Amino acid sequence: MxxxxxxxxxxxxxxxxxxxxxxxxxxxxxDAAMGPAAKADVAxxxxxxxxxxxxxxxxxxxxxxxxxxxVPNGPPPTDKLVHLGRRLFYEGNIAADGxxxxxxxxxxxxxxxxxxxxxxxxxxxxxxxxxxxxxNVAYWTSLNWDGSVxxxxxxxxxxxxxxxxxxxxxxxxxxKVDSVEKSLNISDQYHMLMTKTYGKNVPVKYALxxxxxxxxxxxxxxxxxxxxxxxxxxxxxxISSAAIRGWEIFKDPKKGNCIACHAVGEKFGLxxxxxxxxxxxxxxxxxxxxxxxxxxxxNRPADKGAFRTPSLRNVxxxxxxxxxxxxxxxxxxxxxxxxxxxxxxxxxxxxxxxxLSEKDRDDLVSFLNTLTGPMPVNTGHPTPQEEAADAVEDxxxxxxxxxxxxxxxxxxxxxSAPVEKPSPFTKKxxxxxxxxxxxxxxxxx
Ligand code: HEC
Ligand code: HEC
Numbered sequence: 001m002x003x004x005x006x007x008x009x010x011x012x013x014x015x016x017x018x019x020x021x022x023x024x025x026x027x028x029x030x031d032a033a034m035g036p037a038a039k040a041d042v043a044x045x046x047x048x049x050x051x052x053x054x055x056x057x058x059x060x061x062x063x064x065x066x067x068x069x070x071v072p073n074g075p076p077p078t079d080k081l082v083h084l085g086r087r088l089f090y091e092g093n094i095a096a097d098g099x100x101x102x103x104x105x106x107x108x109x110x111x112x113x114x115x116x117x118x119x120x121x122x123x124x125x126x127x128x129x130x131x132x133x134x135x136n137v138a139y140w141t142s143l144n145w146d147g148s149v150x151x152x153x154x155x156x157x158x159x160x161x162x163x164x165x166x167x168x169x170x171x172x173x174x175x176k177v178d179s180v181e182k183s184l185n186i187s188d189q190y191h192m193l194m195t196k197t198y199g200k201n202v203p204v205k206y207a208l209x210x211x212x213x214x215x216x217x218x219x220x221x222x223x224x225x226x227x228x229x230x231x232x233x234x235x236x237x238x239i240s241s242a243a244i245r246g247w248e249i250f251k252d253p254k255k256g257n258c259i260a261c262h263a264v265g266e267k268f269g270l271x272x273x274x275x276x277x278x279x280x281x282x283x284x285x286x287x288x289x290x291x292x293x294x295x296x297x298x299n300r301p302a303d304k305g306a307f308r309t310p311s312l313r314n315v316x317x318x319x320x321x322x323x324x325x326x327x328x329x330x331x332x333x334x335x336x337x338x339x340x341x342x343x344x345x346x347x348x349x350x351x352x353x354x355x356l357s358e359k360d361r362d363d364l365v366s367f368l369n370t371l372t373g374p375m376p377v378n379t380g381h382p383t384p385q386e387e388a389a390d391a392v393e394d395x396x397x398x399x400x401x402x403x404x405x406x407x408x409x410x411x412x413x414x415x416s417a418p419v420e421k422p423s424p425f426t427k428k429x430x431x432x433x434x435x436x437x438x439x440x441x442x443x444x445x
Contacts, residue, residue, distance in 0.1 A: 048207035049155035053197050055080030058215075063223030063373060065232050067268040069138060072157035077215040084197045085216025087390065088209055090381045093187070094180050095173035102166065102213070105131045108380040112220060113318040117325035121172035128291050130325035133318050135376075136311060138218040141274045145307045145323040146293045153207075159214035160207075181206040189391055196394050216379075222314055223268075225373035232268065239370045246367025249360055256364060258337070260350045261309045271313055271371070276306035279351055280342020281322045287344040291324065304346045316369045330368050334361045 055078035060069045071077070088094070090103040105119050106112040112134035119127040129145055143149035143162045153160040166172040167180060184190045185204045194204045197212065227247070229238035239247075249256040251264070262271040276294040283289040283305045294303035307323045321327040327336060336342075338361060340353035356364070382390075 047155065048205055048211065049074040049153070051075065051198055051202055051208060053078045053081035053211075053215075054199055055083075055197070058082055058219065062221055063228075065223035065225065065228030065268055065373075066136065066221060067139065067265075067270065069218065069221070070157075071138075071218065072152065072155075072160075074155050074211075077218065078197075080197045081212050081215045082219055083216075083390075084193050084209075085212035085214070086379065087190075087193060087382055087387075088213050089216055094167070094175065094183055096175045096179075100173050103381060105172070106134050108375070111135050111222070111314045111317040111375070115319065117320055119172065121169065121174070125171040125174075127169075127171045129323050130320060132310060133314060134217060134220050135222040135314050136270065137220060139270055139274075140272075140308070142308060146297050147276060147308050148297050150297075153210075156211065157214060159217050160210045163210040163213050177206050180209065184209060192393070193390055196390075219376055220379060221376050222373040225313065225371050227367070227370040228373065230370070231264075240366060242363050242366040243370045244367075245360075246363035246365070249356070249364055250367055255356070255360070256337070256354065257350060257352075258364075261348075262312050270311055272309040272311045274308065276303065276308055277348040277350070278305040278344070278346045279307075279322075279337075280305065280344050280347050281307070281326060281336075282324045283342055283344045283346075285344055287346045293323065302346065305344060306346070306348075312368060312371055314372050316372050330365045331361065334364045334368075 052075045057076050057078055060071060062069050088102075089106075090101050092099040092101040092104070095101065100121055105114050105121070107114050110133075114131045116131070118129055119131045121127060132145065137143070137159065140158070141150075143158055144165070149158055149162045149165065151161060152158045164177055167175055167177065181204065184194065184206075191204060194202070194208065198208055202208070226238045227243070229235045230244075231247075249258075250262075251259040253260070261273050261275070261277055263269065263273045264271060278287075278293075282291055287304050289305060292304050294306040294308075295301070297303075315321075316330065319328055319330075321330070321333050327333050334356070337351070338354045338356040341347060341351040
């Protein structure tokens, strides 16, 4: 294991410890070591949502088949803000284990969902629920399977408000908001990235980090699928005749009736009504079960077993299915609906036995397979080159690229790119950690 890896893990442990009562002293040490930056509290003169980010505004045009992008009030997102968000999204060092990042569960290779039945987070804790895809997440009017995140941060959006849930969930990243703020403060690299994004003299704030993560999430758009080209683009040849038959079943109230909840409009379609319905997944015949979904939020008996209708865009890329990941294939889902869902007293009246033929079921699956669009660009794990560029001061990188600058004068050496992948928690942190290690060693009997 490399030294920098060890350093980040020990730092992570310090951060994790600083969250619990026993180690208040350690947290105090950390505060003292960091000086005034750590002391500045949330009530700064400028509310975080009013702080402008540097860089160019990001375009808000959307792929074919998607509605106009809802962007919350506040300063418009910029390329620098989105880039910072992308770095933070894949940053394991902010979690208690120093490894788990948003991108560990919301994996790029699986349309920002994952293939596990339920999520596995901090020290391999199994969560209750399957990780949903984050593609097109900007459009949801509540977040999580049960809509438990439904109040936006003041002046910002739901996505900003959502970030603290995975961070603080003991089964996910198991840390605390103030620990994240501290770890960003003591990281040379994130200090620099925050400065590049928000300008000098803006204190490194958790709220500014969440704005960046949310801005990145709003770029996770996917449309322009073969179905979009067929239906919204009027390209008759974009999908197969089996898929066209599947689409007819999907929207026919007397056949599939899927569109009753997985809504599609004339000009665009999100394949969800953003509402909660009981389809009977994970419930016994009396309507009881381990996860009662929306009921957990509202306490209304009628909401027992109801979950937010997931979008079906890119659904072929995100098995297993349903809130508990209990159905392994699209064919399994179609069979489930065809049999009338899971019978229970709270079952949604729109769910009925469908008696679909084998061919109908195959056609429905063919249709669902046409909902896969291209992945959004620049949303995967940042490359080592991108990370290295982040570690260079902006002034140096933004000098005009004149031919003279490109060919260094004889006798000077061109600055070479760092060879090793830079650790996000460098210099200052290493020194601090070394001190901590010394102290720990001294305490040993
Ligand atoms: C351990 C795996 C794991 C990690 C790490 C994780 N998530 Fe999630 N995420 C989930 C699961 C599981 C859900 C569904 C939770 C629920 O319904 O209660 C979810 C839900 C979400 C949602 C709501 C999506 C929707 O359709 O409603 C968003 C947004 C999200 N996560 C973003 C993030 C961000 C940002 C991070 C990092 C700060 C993160 N997640 C870290 C597993 C994870
Ligand atoms: C009454 C509303 C409703 C109707 C009608 C409906 N669905 Fe759903 N669908 C949902 C809800 C709610 C879920 C999530 C259920 C859960 O996780 O417990 C879901 C989940 C799914 C999933 C899994 C998606 C994922 O990411 O896990 C697929 C696929 C799906 N439905 C396809 C269909 C098809 C095909 C039809 C028509 C045969 C249909 N649905 C009819 C509400 C509905």
